[in-house]
Amino acid sequence: xxxxxxxxSVEHDTQAAVAGGGSxxxxxxxxxxxxxxxxxxxLWLDVLGVAAIASVLVALYGAIIWAPxxxxxxHVQRIFYFHMPSAWVALGPAFTIVFICSIVYLVKKDLRYxxxxxxxxxxxxxxxxxxxxxxxxxxKPIWGAYWTWDPRLTxxxxxxxxxVAYLMLRSSITEGHRRARLSAVFGIVGWIDVPIxxxxxxxxxxxxxxxxxxxxxxxxxxxxxxxVFALGAISLLYVxxxxxxxxxxxxxxxxDRLRQQSHLR
Amino acid sequence: MxxxxxxxxxARKDIIGELRTRExxxxxxxxxxxxxxxxxxxxxxxxREENLVKPGVLWAAFTFAGILGLNRSFIAEKENDCLQxxxxxxxxxSVIYLGKFFGNFIFTLSMGLVVFLFFSVLYNVNLxxxxxxxxxxxxxxxxxxxxxxxxxxxxxxxxxxxDVILSILLIPVMVPVVLAAAKSSGRVLDGDSLAGAGLWLxxxxxxxxxxxxxxxxxxxxxxxx
Amino acid sequence: xAIRVKGLWKYFDHFPAIRGLDVELxxxxxxxVFGPNGAGKTTLIRVLSTQIQPSQGxxxxxxxxxxxxxxRLRRHVGVISHNTYLYPNLTAxxxxxxxxxxxRVPDLGDRIKTLLEEVGLSGRRxxxxxxxxxxxxxxxxxxxxxxxxxxxxxxxxxxxGLDQHASRMLRDVLKTLHTGERTLVMTxxxxxxxxxxxxxxxxxxxxxxxxxxxVGAIDRAGFExxxxxxxxxxxxxxx
Amino acid sequence: xxxxxFLFAGYAVVWVALGGYMLAVGRRQSxxxxxxxxxxxxxxxxx
Numbered sequence: 001x002x003x004x005x006x007x008x009s010v011e012h013d014t015q016a017a018v019a020g021g022g023s024x025x026x027x028x029x030x031x032x033x034x035x036x037x038x039x040x041x042x043l044w045l046d047v048l049g050v051a052a053i054a055s056v057l058v059a060l061y062g063a064i065i066w067a068p069x070x071x072x073x074x075h076v077q078r079i080f081y082f083h084m085p086s087a088w089v090a091l092g093p094a095f096t097i098v099f100i101c102s103i104v105y106l107v108k109k110d111l112r113y114x115x116x117x118x119x120x121x122x123x124x125x126x127x128x129x130x131x132x133x134x135x136x137x138x139x140k141p142i143w144g145a146y147w148t149w150d151p152r153l154t155x156x157x158x159x160x161x162x163x164v165a166y167l168m169l170r171s172s173i174t175e176g177h178r179r180a181r182l183s184a185v186f187g188i189v190g191w192i193d194v195p196i197x198x199x200x201x202x203x204x205x206x207x208x209x210x211x212x213x214x215x216x217x218x219x220x221x222x223x224x225x226x227x228v229f230a231l232g233a234i235s236l237l238y239v240x241x242x243x244x245x246x247x248x249x250x251x252x253x254x255x256d257r258l259r260q261q262s263h264l265r
Numbered sequence: 266m267x268x269x270x271x272x273x274x275x276a277r278k279d280i281i282g283e284l285r286t287r288e289x290x291x292x293x294x295x296x297x298x299x300x301x302x303x304x305x306x307x308x309x310x311x312x313r314e315e316n317l318v319k320p321g322v323l324w325a326a327f328t329f330a331g332i333l334g335l336n337r338s339f340i341a342e343k344e345n346d347c348l349q350x351x352x353x354x355x356x357x358x359s360v361i362y363l364g365k366f367f368g369n370f371i372f373t374l375s376m377g378l379v380v381f382l383f384f385s386v387l388y389n390v391n392l393x394x395x396x397x398x399x400x401x402x403x404x405x406x407x408x409x410x411x412x413x414x415x416x417x418x419x420x421x422x423x424x425x426x427x428d429v430i431l432s433i434l435l436i437p438v439m440v441p442v443v444l445a446a447a448k449s450s451g452r453v454l455d456g457d458s459l460a461g462a463g464l465w466l467x468x469x470x471x472x473x474x475x476x477x478x479x480x481x482x483x484x485x486x487x488x489x490x
Numbered sequence: 491x492a493i494r495v496k497g498l499w500k501y502f503d504h505f506p507a508i509r510g511l512d513v514e515l516x517x518x519x520x521x522x523v524f525g526p527n528g529a530g531k532t533t534l535i536r537v538l539s540t541q542i543q544p545s546q547g548x549x550x551x552x553x554x555x556x557x558x559x560x561x562r563l564r565r566h567v568g569v570i571s572h573n574t575y576l577y578p579n580l581t582a583x584x585x586x587x588x589x590x591x592x593x594r595v596p597d598l599g600d601r602i603k604t605l606l607e608e609v610g611l612s613g614r615r616x617x618x619x620x621x622x623x624x625x626x627x628x629x630x631x632x633x634x635x636x637x638x639x640x641x642x643x644x645x646x647x648x649x650x651g652l653d654q655h656a657s658r659m660l661r662d663v664l665k666t667l668h669t670g671e672r673t674l675v676m677t678x679x680x681x682x683x684x685x686x687x688x689x690x691x692x693x694x695x696x697x698x699x700x701x702x703x704x705v706g707a708i709d710r711a712g713f714e715x716x717x718x719x720x721x722x723x724x725x726x727x728x729x
Numbered sequence: 730x731x732x733x734x735f736l737f738a739g740y741a742v743v744w745v746a747l748g749g750y751m752l753a754v755g756r757r758q759s760x761x762x763x764x765x766x767x768x769x770x771x772x773x774x775x776x
Contacts, residue, residue, distance in 0.1 A: 275592075
């Protein structure tokens, strides 16, 4: 009944895979990437990388040398210039992108969005880890304790657990669409949970007296400038790393496909 | 209406099976007792803050025992590939979700009731005085817990690491529920009226409504292939 | 046309379990699909019976386009596989009652009684399925699949794990299903059992149908050779 | 530990985490590139 020659069809697919099809699951030959092998880096990515790293170095200079010493907290306040931007990047864009891409994947069934979600969650966990480690190091000399159950700290900790769980879920599934589907379900639920976690922990803490709050720090204009610049630098770094990671995951899936087809021949 | 009655058919099937073997509820109960027992050794008797610790013990036992039960919920459907048979039925996926949710709710609630009883005996709580408010808290908590738990149970059932992954997924997402349950029941145990815990009850209700809706919407994706 | 499939592909990750498969089947016909392990027979059945979604291609079963109209199709489809879909902790009657209610079968009590008699399990209807032998479970799973009187039935390796006696009983029941109004698709790798009552024969190898014929046009004695020719030839081509 | 010690520890954490991650990403990148080159070679010679 069907006697299409096998060889030609496989080769056709292989060409598409080498050419860099964006979606892999459909089996359709959708060659969307511009670069023939996907292995070379485009110029704009290099420019972005240099810009991100340079601006982080400038932010470092600003934080350590340029910014004046904070009157009450002293030198240790300089941690804040990287602590706060990390927290912002993780809790803001990184986890929100996980949520959005999870929804888009479920609607479109394009694994590309799953890869973006996975990469973003990874970076979110990285920056949350930085936040959680720098926070106590800053808190200890100032508040006298590494940890307080302050709403922000606690929420960040819970978030860290949620997204580590997300990454663990991903790592325990090998089949692409299945992993995408199940982790999208969790990515959506986890993100919706975040504001509720924050509210609940705030109410919890207001019932008991709060020891110290992060509020009340006076930033003069040059400090603010450094902070804003560091925020931009870390955001740029996040964008750069996200693009690199997503491209890697794209490449990985292309390799899987090539391998599969080399077996089928 | 047909929607709910179909869901009830599924829940009823689970309940009949459970009444026959009693595997799930009994193991949940035993586990809950053991958690209370172990925690008990960590608390000095006559400790001034004992009242602050008690609700924590109670809800820790509830959470861990509850996860044990949720784990079994879809494993039972895997025997003979029953889940496939269920998915082949001409009913909407949300009906299947609701059915499993009802069943889990009833199992977890019965576990919770007995664990409360056990707890009240060990910690000299006069249950009669606080039965009503505590019962309301238990029901609201169980709804939120099993709403998300049923969804995650479906997510984790096909995985090799399903036993541990369910706890890892569920516990952090449950933080607001456990917090609200512990705080409101602490108030009640201290002799406050239910109104004193109003904020927490409102949180529970909001959580229940949001996550029941979300889970109904997402369940299809958790089981489809 | 009961089944119309054009250019069906089904990927598991990057692995194409079905590779551009075409098949058409008239209403009321019985098609047997032969094929070695790993040919994608079960995948084909699972796609046609709405259990998994096609990756690519047109699939129409019973006038419903898949995967979009899967919900509508489910009412008309019955599946018997080597997995029985039966709850071991429920009795035969409880199992049938459960599935009957899910399908909203009218006069369920009578229907169950008739079906249990047909598959010869009336005497043990109140025993737990857990205590049933493999053959009895398979017969009960036939009753389960027939509850809603489906127009299209899919039988995926139904003889797997059955002894001779049970196989014969299963065969007798299957014969009664083939009424001319019901469309049936069966997969098997057992040639004798497969040829026995079908109208049409197909051979599936590596995700495609490589042979399709009316059973009347087939030399039964020589079919085994035909089968191995197709399977063997393909292996030479591909590896 | 004095104030500067904490500051130093804080910055160390940031750079070790970021640097470690970027190193891991870079490594993965080169493995992937090698693998793609190998597979392409394989397909080319196979044709």
